[in-house]
Amino acid sequence: MKRSMLAGAVALASLSLTACAGGSSGAEPDGQIDYWLWDANQQPAYQQCADAFHEANPDLTVKITQRGWDDYWSALTTAFSSGTGPDVFTDHVSKYPELVANGQLLPLDEHVADVDLDQYSPGLADLWVAQDGKRYGLPKDWDTVAIFYNQQMVEDAGLTAEDMEQLDWNPDDGGSYEAAIARLTVDANGVRGDEPGFDKDDVAVYGLGIPGAGYENGQTEWSMYTATTGWTHTDTNPWGTHYNYDDPRFQETIAWWYSLVEKGYMPPLETTVGASVNDNFGAGKAALNISGDWMLSTYFGYEGVDVGLAPTPTGPNGQRASMFNGLADSVWAGTDDPEAAAQWVEFLGSTDCQDLVGAAGVVFPAITSSAEIATEAFAAKGIDVTPFTTHVEEGTTFLFPVTDHASDVHAIMTPAMDEVLGGKADVSSLTEANDQVNALFE
Amino acid sequence: MRLTWGRVLAWAVLWFFVLATVLPFYWMLRTALSDNHALAAQSFSLLPADLTLGPFERVFGLATPEEALAEGGSGASLDFWLYLRNSLVVATAVTVGQVLFSSMAAYAFARLRWPGRDAWFAVFLGALLVPPIFTSLPNFLTVKSLGLLNTLPGIMLPSLFMTPFAIFFMRQFFLGIPREIDEAAMIDGAKPWRIFFRIVLPISAAPVTTLGILTFVTTWNDYFWPLLVGQTEQSKVLTVALGVFRSQTPQGAPDWAGLMAASLVAALPVMVLYAVFGRRVINSIGFSGIK
Amino acid sequence: MSTAAVARRPRSQLGPALVMIAPAALGFLVFYLYPTLRGAYLSLTEYNVLGSPVFVGLRNYVDMVQDDVFWNAVRVTLLYVVLNIGFQTVLAVGLAVLMHRLTKSVLIRGSLLLPYLIANVVVALLWYWMLDYSIGIVNAVIDAVGLPQVAFFGDETWTVATIAGVNTWRHLGYTALLVFAGLQMIPASVYEAAAVDGAGEWRTFWRITLPLLRPVLVLVLVITVTGAFQVFDTVAVTTGGGPGNASRVLQLYIYEQAFARGHFGYASAMSVVLFLILAGAAFAQMRLLRAGESDLT
Structure with a gap:
């Protein structure tokens, strides 16, 4: 009995084995390069690059897999530890230091020695040199943030496009920026936020949308304000070892930002769980949002909403500011064919591919000349992207903070910022969170 | 039955839940x-x-x-048809394996006499308390060293042989079967496994169906484990x-x-399965034999 | 139960027994016992999944005692279990009694079972969508009625209750059918006798139905409580633990530490504690179960 039982089990197992023959990616070079990215909006453009690459290298084929951001990093970690990771993948500055520390990334120096790093927008290439002095990625694109506004609502509020471009901000009274937000806020009775009788508990249209509390970086939430006060996330960047969430300039700015919730100009944080800030904008429930250029196609895709763009407001230092984040393509250390993988990375980082990506008009490629193509492609769609590019031209960008322990910092700061924006804790509580963060670096 | 306000209210509440x-x-x-x-x-x-x-x-x-x-x-x-086939293969194999093997073990725990039986049963049952997240990574490493990552057998293995619940469930039923039935056969000289397959299993069709359906649905809907070990196109459920x-x-x-x-x-x-077997599924949920 | 030893068969049936438990024992040893022991060992190490484990003694346990987020997770998990089991059990008993007294309709029972056939992840997504603050249908209805909208997942006071409610929705029909099956085991004569005595529905329920149902209820509780402590999918798909730490249940915190933050050793130590909590809860329930058995027979 035992024997036939086991035989049955084996038969079952082998049945399903044959059903999935060829399941795992082989360790032998097979001419196929697995490439992962997370932004669905960019997949068509990169498919064009893959086709062009295959045309130039007929023995190599690129297979693109897209996974949403929420799944991307956990899927990647599992794939790495199981030995089935992609050969090449889109990498983020907040993630790669830990991958380097765990030996998961292939240094690219010898493979891309002849690539001209000056062709990329200034600063981008440097982000991808780790503390060991080796290069782990070639820049693929960059992003900045700007104001997206509902043209109809701005007009109804008696504001003009010029007004929107010349907003100024300070942490004390919010400047003309807050005045505009107040004006754009309308309660259920049609009373505006700056008019007497405004009911802040029954708001129909909020002046400013809120994406969330901003985690540790505040890219589209608060970093465009804090940076104009002279505050920086860390002591140095990249590779800072001390965070500054205890700085009064930071805490005053967050206090001001939260005051918009109390005044009824910005939705309470609790409403952001679920609905995306852009969908609320698309549904006419917010007049103004701050977001990144990667969201352009989403915002301009909403039916019945005329979207306008304006640069972020000028701050106490008299300048605007935008976080400057750059993605890159990295090679997994476990790739079966480092040469081919590096070749694909080099292609992705060349004008051959970045011109194609630029022409698709979805993001700004890292290569300066390709970014100009993107600007034209956006213009052809009727979108003037100057509010995004102005930061690069005028040098008002600052880099995404790159440090070790990024996932622990994220895990500590996420609830801490939630508490403050949810009105459950005072901004001074961020000092304690900052101590926890800095303890990681001791 | 007479129509009272109470009954009207009771029907209203029932329909509220059906609609919800x-x-x-x-x-x-x-x-x-x-x-x-x-x-x-x-x-x-x-x-x-x-x-x-x-x-x-x-x-x-x-x-x-x-x-x-x-x-x-x-x-x-x-790639719907591919994933459908994967899900079907995994759910069917796990259902057949788990129900069969768990029933066999449950019979040994319920009816056979051997030293240490109750202690071992307690140990098996203790597995019910181990959080799946705790075992998932070691199991992932085990499956990896077996070379079964990203294969359907890799997805099936941990639940193919038993779950504590399945053994517990079947044992409860077997305990309720009158002693006379298998003892009569035993006096005739039949071996335990023969009694199990010829007599006990056939009269246990109801709980076996219930367990089978529960196992199938659970396996079909499982997300976390197949996410860990079935990442490739060919092994995705x-x-x-x-x-x-x-x-x-x-x-x-x-x-x-x-x-x-x-x-x-x-x-x-x-x-679709539900539409076809609906009545049987619904009627099979119960405690047939559990006292 | 028939555990009373019968002296007629003196011979041990060890041989056949071993054959019959062999496959299950293999599965148990390889996929339950071994990983549990390995996990217990890993709880004494620092291990980030990609590297190799480094022995650190009891440090993870010391860290855990001082970790506010951990204690918060224990509180949140307990709150969830109480709410979920509370809603689910009360409603399931109510529904089962209603069905038992009103109808044998397979259509009604069939409809109630539908959510149980859908994956947790899908159920979570569906409700996440329907309960959305701005564009979900539930809030649209609430707004139309003239009540203030509710941030079901976003508001700290609602979030755990919402998650408990969503899981109640999925499991209610199944639990109700289990209780319904239990009700059918109560002899009709008992009810007839009660009717003759002139007892009303309400009185019959409290005096007859509930006491006779107790063993079945305890069995249902053993299964559902153990499951409720391990809530994960629903939280992971919806709030991700937020706002703040308001819905960061233990299993989610364990998952984050292990897979997102690379502290697998620490996650294992917390799993050991979760195991001990579950064992304690199960022990208490088993005693209840045993107490209940004498009631029925």
């Missing part, structure tokens, strides 16, 4: 037939927002990435494939329409 159970399914369908971009503006419309089959086309990969993006989806699609449609932050809003269409499609096979 069924209406979300309508909402799923309504969302799945909507244009994702139009959902935000028409949140209160009971009909699909800008009726379209687009979400289903996206799920089955019939839409080009450009078309998908225009309707607020992603360029990703489901339907629930894992649904992950493709999960939210896209910070790239933007979730493709609710596509997500609901994919969820419906993933649930469809179970729904």
